[in-house]
């Protein structure tokens with residue numbers, strides 16, 4: 228059995244190889260005008276099986292201009308084929324290969340704990356009152372790669388407000404589906420399933436924090452967390468929990484999967500911070516999917532002007 232501690236030391240090298248191979252295949256394909264690929268196919272599964280897009284989503288409005296970016300989004304094919312979703316395996320290519328076994332319809336979400344109006348709500352009912360917006364966000368993985376994705380979603384805070392949090396609600400805890408039949412990676416105890424994440428209440432209510440149902444104009448591919456995932460762009464990617472079935476408001480700080488698995492490596496806050504190294508690698512630089520060069524990592528992943536105030540007076544080296 229592969230333990231988490233054994234996994235990511237090589238991830239950065241993996242990424243470099245992956246990116247180089249991609250660049251090579253892309254230019255080779257362009258040079259050969261696609262003839263070679265169509266005649267012979269490709270031995271590379273990521274190329275052989277281009278990820279499929281979900282249903283198109285219409286009527287999406289632009290998100291707040293203040294949260295936007297001029298940076299070009301990554302290619303859909305990269306964002307949907309280089310994934311972390313341990314419920315389908317620990318290799319980056321596993322989720323795109325295996326996540327088809329997840330059934331996203333019907334889907335319900337339990338909203339419970341410190342709310343006046345708890346309930347188990349079918350996804351359609353949960354989404355109905357919320358106009359969908361496109362938010363082009365950077366996502367920075369703890370493993371030092373990043374991407375820019377046009378997500379489709381709506382503010383988590385708007386949803387929580389509907390269920391009327393009580394005055395005791397200080398944290399919001401999220402859980403992914405737990406079903407080893409549909410998520411074969413859960414048969415291995417790589418993590419203590421189900422995958423769990425949590426935010427402080429003020430982080431959850433912040434207008435940058437969204438629940439996403441789509442990307443690139445279409446319903447989320449399963450490997451990206453269909454049918455409902457969190458996106459918290461100023462925190463390391465592992466906070467952005469996928470395929471959510473439970474949202475529990477709590478008075479005390481909830482346990483979270485990575486923090487429980489390796490507390491020295493993954494703190495509760497997990498704000499992107501180039502000044503705090505991971506114990507096994509630096510967080511100062513990152514590589515954008517599809518690029519060779521390394522870019523400097525920005526405090527709060529470039530969203531400091533919006534969120535730094537949430538942490539005034541907190542020692543972010545201690546509370547990483």
Ligand code: MTE
Nearest residue numbers: 310311312313368403422464465467468469
């Ligand atoms: N959610 C669940 N349930 N399981 C996971 O393994 N991986 C996290 C996060 N959400 C993960 C998860 C990590 S480490 C990252 S970087 C992002 O999902 C990756 O999202 P993406 O595959 O859409 O890029």
